[in-house]
Structure formats: structure tokens, C-alpha cells
Amino acid sequence: MSKPFLIIQLRPEDATADNELLKIRQYGGLAENEIKRLRAEREGLPPINLDDYAAIIVGGSPFDVSKPVAEKSPQQIELEESFGELFEELKARDFPFLGCCSGNGLLGSWLGASISLKYAEPVGAIELELTEEGAQDPLLADFPPVFRALAGHKEACDQLPPGSVLLATNSQCPVQMFRVRTNIYATQFHPEGDAEGFILRINVYKNHGYFPPESAEKLIEAVENEETPQAHLILRRFVERYRQG
Numbered sequence: 689m690s691k692p693f694l695i696i697q698l699r700p701e702d703a704t705a706d707n708e709l710l711k712i713r714q715y716g717g718l719a720e721n722e723i724k725r726l727r728a729e730r731e732g733l734p735p736i737n738l739d740d741y742a743a744i745i746v747g748g749s750p751f752d753v754s755k756p757v758a759e760k761s762p763q764q765i766e767l768e769e770s771f772g773e774l775f776e777e778l779k780a781r782d783f784p785f786l787g788c789c790s791g792n793g794l795l796g797s798w799l800g801a802s803i804s805l806k807y808a809e810p811v812g813a814i815e816l817e818l819t820e821e822g823a824q825d826p827l828l829a830d831f832p833p834v835f836r837a838l839a840g841h842k843e844a845c846d847q848l849p850p851g852s853v854l855l856a857t858n859s860q861c862p863v864q865m866f867r868v869r870t871n872i873y874a875t876q877f878h879p880e881g882d883a884e885g886f887i888l889r890i891n892v893y894k895n896h897g898y899f900p901p902e903s904a905e906k907l908i909e910a911v912e913n914e915e916t917p918q919a920h921l922i923l924r925r926f927v928e929r930y931r932q933g
Contacts (some may be wrong), residue, residue, distance in 0.1 A: 690932040691742040692724045696889045698749035698767070698790060700729050704892050708747045711880040715920040716745075716927040724848040729763070733770035738783050743871075743930040748878065749790035750896060754803040770799050782869040784930040786923070789841055792874040796863065799849035807861040811840030811890060811899055811907050813876065813914045816864050822855035826869065827925045837919035838881035838911065840889075840898055845876075871930075886911045 695712060699705040709725060712718065726733075728834070729749075736744075750762050760768075775798045778785050787795050797803050815834050822828045845863040848854050856865035856875075865875045878886075887908050894904045 690722070691740060692722055693718060693787055693927065693930075694724050694726060694736065694744045695742045696726045696728050696733070696744060696746045698729045698747065698751065700750065701892055702735040704889055705747075707879060707885050707888050708880060711885050712745060712747065712883060715882075715918070716804035716923045718927055722931070728767060728770075732763075733767055733774065736774060736780060738777060740784065742932050743784035743786070743926070745926075746777070746785075746787045746794070747880070748788060750893075751790065753790075753793040753797050754805065765930045768797075773821055775799075778872055779868060781870040782871050784888050784926075785873065786879075786926050787874040788878055788880060789839075789876060791877045792845065792863070792866075793843060795868070795872070795874045796845040796849040796852075796866075799868065801845040801847055801863070802841050802848040805843050806846055806862075808842050809839050809844075809861050809876075810908065811886065812838070812910050813916070814858060814860065816856045816858055816877065818856055819854050821853050821867075822865065825855055826929060827873065827922050828855060831918055831921075834918050835918035836914070837875075837877035838886050838914060838916055839877040840886075841876060842898060873926065875922070877919060879919045881916065881919065883912050883914050886914075 697705050702854055771794050793803050813836050817834055818831055844861050848863055852866040852868045854866050858864055861876055867873050890904050890907050894901045
């Protein structure tokens with residue numbers, strides 16, 4: 689039997705966490721028996737035996753990596769420390785990993801990039817530009833030079849993390865997608881994102897500081913007809929590349 693993909697989630701709300709998992713499975717082409725789900729915001733991040741898994745995918749999170757330590761909850765501090773231990777082993781083994789949105793901040797910070805509010809992006813569709821290295825990457829090969837994705841974040845990497853390769857960028861947030869070694873990826877945008885999922889998130893997170901609450905209806909109108917096939921293809925290619933058997 690092939691090894692499953694470990695899906696690590698950090699969203700405390702069941703509605704957004706369940707929808708995120710659904711979209712990762714849908715656009716990744718993952719059957720139910722091909723995944724193992726870990727709600728790290730509930731269960732913590734236990735020691736993970738990488739030999740048990742084909743790859744790891746991490747979803748989004750309400751945690752702010754850039755927040756001063758004194759303002760972070762004990763849960764967040766513990767999770768960040770646990771992710772650091774996981775990243776240590778991932779990098780040493782060049783183990784397949786895809787961090788979406790919060791995975792970008794967590795991995796980027798661990799690698800030594802500063803994380804701040806400087807390159808925040810409002811909730812909605814964005815255009816991404818491939819770098820020369822991105823055009824050669826197997827997850828992005830044959831993409832158009834500019835493609836659309838859904839995003840929305842309060843913080844981001846201020847610069848390319850040391851030791852990584854920039855794959856996609858834009859003027860609003862220069863570090864949109866990077867790779868470490870050969871198999872470790874992070875995206876600031878949401879490859880699993882679609883209109884349905886983002887409308888749900890807009891309604892759930894409208895009082896969480898991502899956007900003025902009174903703008904929720906306009907944001908919904910802006911995303912309700914968005915289609916982002918290239919972003920979804922990144923997720924599908926990641927799964928197909930690392931699926932075993």
C-alpha cells in the first residue's frame with residue numbers, strides 16, 4: 689500500500705478547516721484513503737516519522753509569526769517550536785513539503801527571513817509572475833508568464849529566505865513562492881483556494897483583521913466568479929509528483 693499524504697491544519701474553526709481539507713483533496717486529486725489529517729491547533733504537533741508518509745501539506749492559519757513573542761499564546765509558541773524541529777528534519781532529508789500561506793511564513797521565518805506586515809495583501813485574486821527559475825520548476829513548467837491565484841494575508845516574508853529559490857513573485861508581495869533544495873515548497877497564496885472556499889473564509893474571518901468588516905460583501909462579489917486553474921494545478925502536480933505506487 690502506498691504511503692499517505694499528511695495534511696497538517698491550523699485553523700480552529702471546523703467550517704474553514706473542513707473546507708480547506710476538502711479543497712486540498714479536490715484540487716490535489718487525493719482520495720480519502722490517501723491522506724492522514726492532523727488538526728495541530730487541537731492536538732499539537734507530535735513527533736512525525738517521515739518514513740510513514742509520501743509528503744506533507746500544511747494549510748493556512750490565523751497565527752501571526754511576526755507578532756512579538758510576549759503577545760503569542762503558549763499554544764502558538766509551542767507549535768512554532770515543533771515546526772522548527774520538523775523543518776530541521778525536512779531540510780536534512782529534502783522531504784516533500786508544501787506549505788500554503790502560513791506554511792510560507794513558518795518556513796521562511798525558520799530559514800532566517802524577517803516576517804512583517806509590510807507586504808500584506810487584501811483578500812482576493814492576485815496576479816503572479818514566474819521567475820526564470822520558476823519556469824523551470826516541475827510544479828510550474830509550461831505555465832503562462834503571469835497567472836492568477838487567490839490570496840489574503842496580514843504578513844509575509846520581507847525578503848527571500850536564505851538558501852531558497854524564488855519561483856513566483858509580484859509587486860505587492862515579492863516572495864510569493866519559493867523552493868528549498870529540490871522538494872520543499874512554500875506559497876504565500878492559496879493553491880487550494882477557490883471562490884466557494886474564499887467566500888466561506890470571508891464570512892468567518894471578517895472580524896479577524898484581514899479586511900474592514902464592512903467590505904465583506906464587496907470582497908465576496910470580487911471573488912465569486914474567480915477561477916484559478918494554474919494555482920490548482922500546482923497542488924495537483926505536487927501530489928502526482930510525490931504520490932507513491
